[in-house]
Amino acid sequence: MVHIEDIKKEAKRLLKEKKIKYLIGYKRGTNGLTALPTFIKEPEDTDELIWEASCIQNLSRYLVEEKKEQLKNKAENTLPVGIIAKACDTRSIAVLLQEKFLERKDIYIIGVSCEYGGVIDQKKIKKKFRGKKPEKVIFDKTNNLLIGTKFGNIKVPAEEILAERCIECKSTFPLLCDDVFGENVKRKISEHFNSIKEIEELPAESRWEFWHGHLEKCIRCFACRSVCPMCFCTECVVDPIELAVTNESTAREKAEKVKWIERSTTATDNIIFQLVRTLHLAGRCIDCGECERVCPVDIPIRLLNKKMEKTALEKFGYESGFDINMPSLISNFKDEDPQDFIR
Amino acid sequence: MEQYEPRIIAFLCKWCSSAGSDLAGVSRMKYPPNIIPITVMCSGSVSPLYVLSAFRNGADGVLISGCHPGDCHYIKGNFYARRKILLLTELLNYIGMDEKRFKMSWVSAAEGAKFTELAKDFVEEIRFLGPQNKLIRGN
Amino acid sequence: MEVVIQRDSFPQLLEKLNRYNIWLPRKNGDYWEFKLSRGKESLDKKYTNTKLSPKKFVLPQTETLFQITEGENGKFNIDEKQKKDSLDIVFGIRPCDGVALSHLDKVFLNSFKDPYYSKKRDNTVFIGLACETPPFENCSCTTMGESPFSTKGLDILLKDIGDRYIVEYITDKGKKLFSGFPNLFGKITTKDKESLEKIKKESNKKIKKRVEDLSETTKKLDIMFDSDLWFHESQSCINCGICTYLCPSCHCFDINDEQLSKKPLNVKRVRTWDNCQFPIFTMHSSGHNPRPDKQSRYRRRIYHKFSYFYKTEGEHLCTGCGRCSNYCPAGINIFETLQKVAEYE
Amino acid sequence: MKRIGFFICHCGINIAGIVDIKKVVDEMKGYPGVVYSRDYVYMCSDPGQSLITDAIKEEKLDKVVISCCSPTLHESTFRNAVKSAGLNQFHCEIANIREQCSWVHTNRERATDKAIKLSKSAVERVRGNDSLEPIGFPVTKKALVVGGGITGIQASLDLANSGYKVILVEKDPSIGGHMIQLSETFPTLDCSQCILTPKMVEVSKHPNIDLLTYSEIEEVSGYIGNFKVKVKKKPTYVDPDKCNMCDECTKVCPVLVPNEFDLSLTGRRAIYIPSPQAIPATYTLDINSCPGFVPIACGKCADVCEVNAIDFDMKPEILEFEVGSIIAATGYELYDKKEMTSFGYGKYPDVIDSLQFERLCSASGPTGGKILRPSDHKEPKEIVFIQCAGSRDPELHCAYCSKICCMYTAKHAMLYKHNVHDGQAYIFYIDIRSGGKGYEEFVQRTIEEDNTLYLRGKVSKVYEERGKLKVWGVDTLIGKTIEINADMVVLAMATRPSAGAAELAKKLKVSLDKDGFFAEAHPKLKPVESITSGLFFAGSALSPKDIPECVAQASGAAAKSITILSQDKLYHSPTVAKVNTRLCTGCNMCVDVCPYEALSLEDNKAKVNEILCEGCGTCYATCLRAAIEIKNHTPLQVHNIINASLGG
């Protein structure tokens, strides 16, 4: 059982003893059962920290932001940045370490185990508890959980309220932690790749309709990319919103940037953008589900990444976010890699 | 009305497959001109972006061909290609692109005949599928 | 001038208009958006507000300005793409979004009149639907000095009083539209007026007023430019485009050439939405960026909405629709920022 | 300012026969950047080339595209032409419209359309090309030769005598290879040892040759001109400088094991000298057959050694060298006996292989040059030679012809007859292959003067009956089965690549052919070169060869090496990887995939070692940020080429 007071105490200590520069954690959101990212510098502010099923965001994105700032200002990192991380979040940190974007010494990881639970899916909550204003979620050791509302506790099966990724979660226990709260429990609600099964079984044309239908809605706000801790490229190969241009960049370098897709939001270019992103996340995505959560037009982006995750596991026996010392999926091969698709 | 002629891009590695297609020429084998070869240094240098870009610019089919495993002029480039291409194949298939439109093959410098067969078959397959209109620019 | 139409006769109204493109709010998965009408149907009672604002009708995310083609010996032919002459009728515009349209008018119809915008504006009838209850928690039109019954920017405003709508004609365009079939519309009774008043009061009450006097509050911005508030407010921002792309008033855009063929040269000059929160937005080709960080970009957004636009156009470039705050991935809430401004000493 | 010139070659009718040249010329005239477009019947001819160079000068062209045959044929021709006109060679690109177009297509219209697309693609490629100069790097003026047989010896001597330092590595205690085991050599019948030993001595005395016997290649890294080699020198436990060859040690050594040099026809001690002519002339203690000395179990040899040459504490040494080129001459070995049971090989002592027979004929051999049966040391009165034992038998054994067997078998029969005047030799053969100076005449001598009986046909089996070896076979000429009661049977065993070849190939990162021999870069034009520049092969490591061929190849490989070693600087293609440090995030993926260790991380940015980089581009396709690309193969070029290829 995770007690927020313990986390607060630890956070306070770290800030008091100047062990960390600041702490990235969760605070109570303004409407309903929601949490917001918070950045705590002062020990006394640690009281606003919360830990509950609404702490859905993957805060490691803010480690990336911090690092980018450092690189821009060529500033040396003095103290590590503290972060409160769920199991999946620590896996994304693992990939960032594997790809040497972050250095272990620059982060202080306060891992929190999801134990029997996980985080809730705001959309599911809104649907199921319209108007009921759920206040808290209590996980018992079963696959049912209790939603505390002003009308008392309501018992619902986990899959009706948990985020898809939590239902399929591989391991609810964080890794690489400096501190860890909660215990390591084995729990399985559904198969790892349950969510894509349905689509995989559709005939090709229906699959196309499904994805075309979704991706033509894309407005290229790039929230999926901006929220993704793995999307730390300064300049995206397709339709960048930030350019790695300095006064050393030559005119030619700037003039000859390849335009793989155009700015106009055509279905084709939207699709290509997402395909490239998916491929670039193959073997790197750790399924924190943020891309899908933030998408304003509800594109099930996660299901694209999930397919790559499945392929990586089934074809190459590769799982991302568990080993920070091995080469990445596409920078490695085995002699016995499948090649039956090759003529 | 005239017959539909597929447009196919073939990324051939310089040392094996391109040489193989040269051999097909030297031996005066015949295959349809729908295949436009683009010689690359190594199959391992073909980025998925190339493939998508080919489709986007109107290719009805894309072929990537490299040296047989173990024969790569660059020792292991084709092994990396094999991984990347499998991922791309799976993904294209997943979103409902006809998987037949995207092929990978091993063709050695000695396999002019194989290249010819491959080319013939591929063109026919694509001809059967008809024009690719899913990833066309502007749609 | 006001008339009433029975809720039941609404489908007939649509049928009479069917030679035009009629857009109605319809549910797409979890959210509402404007879809072409399938003919006989009525406004969904459960309708809250669309997720994407109606600005797309006058400022589409992607629109071709010109088609430039190369002719014989290096001559160029430039074709101004403005195919829009059919009439579009959009039902269910919420008053806040109507207000936004009036903002856009100020930008695109004043100096350097924008032909693309104005053409679309002329060929679209915006029929508002007053909010008898505020659709979202974050609804804050009253804060912006507007109300759930504002008529700004609209051609017609429908007010739902249960079994019937009160139809308020705002522009002649609107009036002309329905003039063809008077028998669908009835006179407005005092009873109607009373129930309307009641609903109005109710609705207004339900909407949070974030700050007492907005104009007073935003005066503070003149002295707050260097405040560290902007750093803290923007710290969780992730530089995405949601706030501005969903905003009905935001109108920044980009112009790019898209080459269709090399020989003969065939080019589309395309206008697309752009976003002041993207780092690339203001970056010079030298790499120098006048607004290099989140805080300056977020500050820009707030100032543009509540200070600069107010100074030049006398209005706040925010309608209180709440989209930005509803859908911000980091949960940044523009109204809370305003409250912090109000509290600023 | 890009002014591109376009040239298209008719190649007689090879191209013009299918492709509508005029149409291509006109189409290309209008293509962006192309300011000059014309055709010629043979572009590669002198007038054709000067056509290009003149146009470059008169039309102020800064880039040219030539649509013609495959770049493998004339790219260098045209690039040199362009260079002579003052342009950088990379401002010339070839569109292959012969091998990849006119020769493989029949429809004129569509072939023309394809030719146009290919030509436009080449324009897009050249448009993006930069002027690049070849990358120079220094050469270590030293060669490594692997294998101390006649081939290795000859190569080493040629190199050494041209003034280059050579390291000669031999796995056995002595150099000389198989040739030193031979008796006489066809067709001249001069004594093998007599002609080889002088060369062996020369090697051991040569100031430029560093001889490492009883040694094996541990590891090879680096690249042409700058290979790094690790050699493991196995301990002989005998100090050659102290050893005075008194031979006392072998007298006291209690162990007796088969003698490799005599192919087990005799035995040797655990401490031994391979042969009287061994170079280096010293003893070796074979640790595997020695009763063992930790703790010392025997030590007799050490006790009797007056000069204390025996040192039980000798350890294997790892020696490291830098060399500029490598010649692998690992030679051959005979086909494994176990495969040849049908001929009773290994079962009957008097069924022997050709090398054993060589030893029997050899003056220094176990019988002092007398041909006696191993079983009872009687003279065989009837002897059967079976050719193609294991060769030319794709079903069961080796598909290829071992090439030397016909000749040495003829020699064997002749030597036999000279030795046993009243004896009769039979030879079973499939064909007699006697191509070579004086070879056919030699065979005829064997038949006529030494009336050897040649039987065309295969032997089905050999078995023993009443002290005789019964050889069952068919004479395919008369179509009868024959049965010969022989006293001795000699199998002309197939020659196989030597055991170490496969392992060495791995260390050298080169591939073997389907039979396990080293694969040459080109069977005709590059017979002693490998695909790895700076690495050469010679002798029977490539395929079965007789001595003159091996020697020729040895000299060939030596000459090839010298073309490298004689340079002060070597140059390699400048189309190498280039990093955009502004985009690179230092994720290390390119470093992981680089096959040449050409990439490394330097303060969190990828860095290219241009000398190591071969420009394969795998790093580009791996990099998620397109922060690395190959010069003159940039993504922009490919992007535009794709467009042009699709007629965009």
Added chain:
Amino acid sequence: MNENPYFPNLALITSIRDEVGGDRAIKTFQTRFVNGNNFTFKSGQCAMLSVFGKGEAMISISNSPFTKDFLQFSILKSGRVTSALHNMENGSIIGVRGPYGNSFPMEKWKGRNLIFIGGGIGLAPLWSVLKTALVNKKDYGDLMLIYGARTSKDIVFKDELYDLRSEMTVHLSIDKDESGWNEFVGFVPENVKSKVSWPQNSIAIICGPPIMIKFVISTLAELGFEDEQIYTTVENKMKCGIGKCGRCSIGEHYVCTEGPVYSWAELKKLPQEY
């Protein structure tokens, strides 16, 4: 002219002159509208040039409004569009729309001494106003140009600068010394310090890299110039040129309409977002 403010009027490149070579090359282009009628503009204004297929770039007009038969632009090779322009030849067709922005208040300056201070490509915008001032020389007091470049090779308008000496004082400078250079060596602000003595009744017009402008202004302030006496031009990324797309905005100003010319007094009031 087309009333569509986005319409790129076809213009013919009538002359191209190389000013500076190398990677940061500068060329001067003269253009004439295909359909003849030129637009009238004021010194300091800009025009939006398009290379079809590449896009548009806002470039300041560097000839004086009195030379009516062409428009002149001096362009630094910097990005997609400018590189494409540098690849063009005489007779190539481009698109030109404008003129955009405010202009130098030359009326207000009458009777004043004008000191033009430029660095690198910054001479281009100055050139127009300078030439105009020369035409009405009698309206103004002394005219002086202080211009600096990195090296002598980076100096633009070399020949004109030479001729200019007959009409007004010209002080040149380069950053580092070169053999054969007999004028000032050092940065522009230093040169200003050494050459400018009389703030009274003078107007200083500065154009150049931001960093230079910054230091020149402080130098002038030391010399006693009032903020109102100092004018400069602001460059910001632009797309529409007509005060809508939002890129170039500084505070409530859109540089493309209210700018690019500002007096230091005005500019000071705006946020430092340029």
